[in-house]
Amino acid sequence: MYGSGRVIPSLIVFVGLMTFAIWYNAGKAQQLPDPEKPAEYEECVRDTQFMRKSHMVLLHEWRDDILRKSGQRTGVTASGLRYDRSLQKGCMNCHDDRKKFCDECHDYAAVTPDCWGCHLEPTKEAR
Amino acid sequence: MRVLKALIAVVALILVALVVAQVPGGQSLLGIVLPYLAFAIFLGGFIYKVVEWARSPVPFRIPTTCGQENSLPWIKQNKLDCPSTKAGVVGRMALEILLFRSLFRNTRASIHDGPKLAYGSNKWLWLFALLFHYSFLVIVLRHMRLFTDPVASFILPLEFIDGFLEVGATTIYQSSFILLAAVTFLFLRRLVRPYLRYISLPADYFPLLLIFAIGLSGILMRHVFRTDVVTVKELAVGLATFSPSINGEIGVIFFVHIFLVSVLMAYFPFSKLMHLGGIFMSPTRNMANNNRMVHHVNPWNDPKIKPHTYAAYEDEFREFMVDAGLPVEKELPAAAPEEKVPAAEETTDK
Numbered sequence: 001m002y003g004s005g006r007v008i009p010s011l012i013v014f015v016g017l018m019t020f021a022i023w024y025n026a027g028k029a030q031q032l033p034d035p036e037k038p039a040e041y042e043e044c045v046r047d048t049q050f051m052r053k054s055h056m057v058l059l060h061e062w063r064d065d066i067l068r069k070s071g072q073r074t075g076v077t078a079s080g081l082r083y084d085r086s087l088q089k090g091c092m093n094c095h096d097d098r099k100k101f102c103d104e105c106h107d108y109a110a111v112t113p114d115c116w117g118c119h120l121e122p123t124k125e126a127r
Numbered sequence: 128m129r130v131l132k133a134l135i136a137v138v139a140l141i142l143v144a145l146v147v148a149q150v151p152g153g154q155s156l157l158g159i160v161l162p163y164l165a166f167a168i169f170l171g172g173f174i175y176k177v178v179e180w181a182r183s184p185v186p187f188r189i190p191t192t193c194g195q196e197n198s199l200p201w202i203k204q205n206k207l208d209c210p211s212t213k214a215g216v217v218g219r220m221a222l223e224i225l226l227f228r229s230l231f232r233n234t235r236a237s238i239h240d241g242p243k244l245a246y247g248s249n250k251w252l253w254l255f256a257l258l259f260h261y262s263f264l265v266i267v268l269r270h271m272r273l274f275t276d277p278v279a280s281f282i283l284p285l286e287f288i289d290g291f292l293e294v295g296a297t298t299i300y301q302s303s304f305i306l307l308a309a310v311t312f313l314f315l316r317r318l319v320r321p322y323l324r325y326i327s328l329p330a331d332y333f334p335l336l337l338i339f340a341i342g343l344s345g346i347l348m349r350h351v352f353r354t355d356v357v358t359v360k361e362l363a364v365g366l367a368t369f370s371p372s373i374n375g376e377i378g379v380i381f382f383v384h385i386f387l388v389s390v391l392m393a394y395f396p397f398s399k400l401m402h403l404g405g406i407f408m409s410p411t412r413n414m415a416n417n418n419r420m421v422h423h424v425n426p427w428n429d430p431k432i433k434p435h436t437y438a439a440y441e442d443e444f445r446e447f448m449v450d451a452g453l454p455v456e457k458e459l460p461a462a463a464p465e466e467k468v469p470a471a472e473e474t475t476d477k
Contacts, residue, residue, distance in 0.1 A: 001178060001181045001182050002181055002182070002183075002184065002185070003181060004181065007177060007178070007181045010177075010407065011174055011177055011178075014173070014404075015170060015174070018169075018170060019170075020271065021271060021274035021275055021364075021367035022367050022368075022369075024274075024275050024279060024367075025274075025275060025276060025364060025367045025368045026368070028276070028368075030276050030361070030364050030365070030368065030370075031276060031277070032357075032361060033357060049355070049376055052355040052357065052358075053353040053354055053355045053356075053378075054353050056296040056297060057296050057353070059296065060296040105356075105357050107278075108276070108278075108357060108360065109272065109273070109356045109357060109360055110272035110278040110282050110283060110286055111297075111356070112283070112286070112287070114293055114298075
């Protein structure tokens with residue numbers, strides 16, 4: 001092989017870069033997110049799988065419906081419970097701790113939603 | 128039609144993924160087995176190709192000269208386009224690899240009334256190639272958010288910049304759409320220009336269509352069909368830590384995406400995409416044009432083979448040459464025993 005003094009180190013660097021995720025994670029146990037579920041409620045406004053993948057769509061639907069089309073401010077769950085279609089007054093009524101619920105998965109997946117640019121996290125007293 | 132072959136191949140791959148993802152065990156195959164296999168082929172094939180190239184002798188100094196070479200002191204050398212030093216070569220390679228300088232020089236010939244032949248600057252290929260490659264790089268880097276736990280520190284600024292527009296419920300990334308636009312341009316360019324269509328092969332269309340399908344499936348997965356990103360990341364980190372498992376429901380679109388990426392990785396080392404490694408190995412770019420300053424010796428010359436001059440050759444074969452009637456520079460000596468003496472005299476005379 002010609003120029004092995006340059007080719008071999010370059011290949012080592014290349015393989016190192018390509019396997020970045022392998023040695024970055026090496027020796028670390030995966031910390032799966034564990035969002036704290038509210039104790040007093042059994043069901044959410046939609047089924048779990050929908051909420052896991054599309055809760056942000058629901059929030060946008062509520063926003064568009066209420067603010068732009070003067071839609072209903074309350075909704076009813078499958079089993080007949082009424083809820084506020086609102087992040088602060090609805091979602092956070094049950095999921096009352098942002099750190100223990102929202103941020104668990106958001107931090108895990110490096111998602112930084114812009115909710116908190118405008119919305120306030122309700123304090124314990126306010127609830 | 129060559130473009131049709133490539134299109135059929137990509138559509139077939141998508142269908143395969145759609146079907147296999149529904150079969151029991153198919154999700155493990157698409158999500159775990161094939162990605163490992165493809166990654167191994169990618170790394171192994173890449174190293175194999177580069178080593179194969181490094182083993183090929185380059186007997187001559189063959190840098191392409193794109194400017195004035197190093198000459199007399201009052202003639203200005205073009206140090207980047209015709210480098211004669213190592214630093215110049217590094218500069219030239221850096222500009223080529225980071226900014227695609229050779230595409231920047233792209234010209235287009237056109238015939239006007241007269242008839243007149245005209246060459247004009249044509250920067251579109253350069254622009255879209257640059258957009259394409261850098262978007263691809265950003266996309267690959269920000270996918271590391273799914274492979275690193277805790278998330279690597281370079282990801283958050285990258286995510287912030289790439290999602291700067293803050294459009295949509297899951298923020299759109301500019302790079303995804305720039306990539307799709309650029310790859311569409313590169314594809315249409317081959318299709319629309321008759322002379323490019325004439326020289327384009329299925330191997331030219333296939334990677335473009337495959338990358339388009341990968342980009343589109345990614346965008347659909349993020350913005351339209353959606354999938355549970357936590358389960359996906361659990362699998363991705365599992366792959367990186369050699370303990371992969373699929374715990375939960377992942378949408379079929381994810382399996383289409385990862386299958387196409389696996390195909391791309393496995394296809395990479397054996398296709399034109401290997402220009403990733405090849406650009407570093409191009410003798411026409413990575414050599415200094417110093418032919419006039421340095422004596423380059425063929426690297427595999429056997430040092431035991433000494434130079435053989437014509438005079439020595441004639442000494443060796445003079446008798447045979449004279450016999451055959453060939454002209455010789457030095458005639459045969461008249462008498463055999465005195466052969467060596469006049470020969471020595473003659474050399475000292477000169």
